Amino acid sequence: MNPMNEVQISKATVSIGVGEAGEKLSRAITLLEQMFDQTPVKTFSKVTNPEFGIRKRQPIACKLTLRGEKADKAIEMVLEGINKNIKPTQFDAQGNLSFGIKEHIDIPGMKYNPDIGIFGMNVSVTFEKPGYRIAKRRIQQKKVPAKHRISKEETMKYMEDNFNVNYVTE
Known part of the structure; x- marks a missing residue:
């Protein structure tokens, strides 16, 4: 096969949206640091939404971008959390994959820590x-x-070959 046609992982982005600044956001940042040994960055709201109590430019989430070997390890670890089951609809037309936990x-x-709590992530x-x-x-x-x-x-073939992913239809 032509080496220029081999699919590879460019990056993996892990994000936790908490919807508010303060203690909850700092606990989410601590969790990402513990899981991936890298410092996440805060993301800020783009608009004011009084129904949710969010002001413009208020920190509401944190994210982490992983590349190279760290990305491969992180994807393998996170896929174990969903039993390596992915729906084909989680791939977009450009071949990118997005899923949540x-x-x-x-x-x-990962063990429960009462100081941090429980968070979902994308x-x-x-x-x-x-x-x-x-x-x-x-x-x-x-x-x-x-x-x-x-x-x-x-992309689906790459994930199946390298990460032994199962495709489920629901």
């Missing part, structure tokens, strides 16, 4: 092929050709 204690090795995995840099570089930036883009089927 209701409680972080479902992940093997995981987004972005895939790419070698050569995707042409869309990101500053000089002579170009679009990725249609025949070089990743399809949903290619």
